[in-house]
Amino acid sequence: MGKKQKPEELEVGSGLVLVDKPAGLTSHDVVGRIRKLAGTRKVGHAGTLDPMATGVLVVGINRATRLLTHIVGVDKTYTATVRLGQSTSTDDAEGEVLQSRFANAVTPAAIMAEVAELTGAIQQVPATVSAIKVDGQRAHARVRAGEEVALKSRSVTVHHFEVFDVRRIDGGKLVDVDIEVRVSSGTYVRALARDLGEALGVGGHLTALRRTAVGSYSIDQTLTLDQLGEDFGYIGLAEAAEQLFPKRQLTLQEVENLGYGRRITASGTGVDPQLTAAFAPDGKLVALLADVPAKKGASASPDAAHAADSGSTDYQAKPELVFLITTGGGSADSGARASGGQASGSGAPAAGTSTRGPEAEGTQAGGTAG
Structure with missing residues (x-):
């Protein structure tokens, strides 16, 4: 499960908590419990389970809530x-x-x-x-x-x-x-x-x-609420992204370009709903990328822009979600979408609040299940 600490010793990071939801609690109830254990309001889940249902509930904390919308649609x-x-x-x-x-x-x-x-x-x-x-x-x-x-x-x-x-x-x-x-x-x-x-x-x-x-997360990876109360285990943000998406290793120049929301050379996936997780040389998660049709005049790195202008490429990698931005002194975590969307606030974009929903996922970015 990655990093584990006592709740009172926890330095709140960002990651996914795999909970074995008990019967009788709503998914919103579980989110409330995790908020208390993790000491943060930025918690959401990737698909409701009905109160009667039990089993895998994927919960995101802090910046990992921004991954939840990409988990909602999995089988x-x-x-x-x-x-x-x-x-x-x-x-x-x-x-x-x-x-x-x-x-x-x-x-x-x-x-x-x-x-x-x-x-x-x-x-x-x-x-x-x-x-x-x-x-x-x-x-x-x-x-x-x-x-x-x-x-x-x-x-x-x-x-x-x-x-x-x-x-x-x-x-x-x-x-x-x-x-x-x-x-x-x-x-x-x-x-x-x-x-x-x-x-x-x-x-x-x-x-x-x-x-x-x-998706790839199974019941044998989960922890009960009682277990989490004793030893709070979660999958770190970078590890979670690596498990969910194909991985791309970036150069420092690519990290800088993505931090400013620029397109870079394509990851090689073509026009496909599958995103790519892009990592800096030091292993930090930088962004989620999507290969999109190359567009002349779009904000892009010099090599990606030149290839688009010359017509030598059909695709560019567009940063759909940026986690790391470049600053005057280096890099820092980001809360903003490269495409211009807002940063995820308190709570989670994928947090379903209904007590009943589709057993296999829902109609909102936080879907339902159970």
Whole structure:
């Protein structure tokens, strides 16, 4: 996990805390706990887990909150239990049972057939009690105010959908199905449970949900809140960026140009959403770069500008987020976006505050999950 210190001895740095969220707490509750442990207000998370859910919650502290928006969109992996035979108001066990139907006739073969239909690129209507905004207000708030909310379907991808066990309970009237899914950003595992039940004609909802991975971060890397209270462990900013993005080693001249927001020669990724983490010779994280089409007249280093003017290159590396700026006396940490955006303030740009959201990521820069 990198650097570990007692909270009372902690010199607050910037990094990612991988928390094993317990059931019963909202993701916002966890952010509040981390603020107290780290002694900083600059804390956010990369995707909400519902109170019922447990597992991997990626929390950023200080300047690392600016990485969270780039973590929100990664795939998530979950284990879950789907109960067939009951539909609920929230599509999980925390909601009111709206309808019960006998699931006696449901067979494992039928379950597997419908699981196959729910695998791959699909259209999904998000769970109604969710963090999605409808005319500027969260859907869950409108539902709890007594409004009828109809959400539009959207494209999501279920990369992996595996059934581990099928168990009959309550004399066979209900069927519990243990599953594992790996899904794209914006996917609701609760909605998968609902849709599986409806496809089988008996209804369904989640009774358990655990997030086991967020991108490359897995459950075995996490610490509980109790463990963090004893020994506050986090992944440092540079290490976190190196784990999340391809790495580029810079020259001192490139560091200076990026510090002033200038484009430099391309990293070689082409026009691609994948960013590159750029490091100074001393190992400090300087910026996140994106290869963009070369543009004559754009603020750029001399070699990048000459290549663009001569037409000898198609791309330049543009600093999307700068962490280190050059000063008269050398370099210093930056809080500003090279593209002209504002520095992240207290709190986090990726901090979701809703108590419910998409199990596999949300609709804001701090998404939701669980």
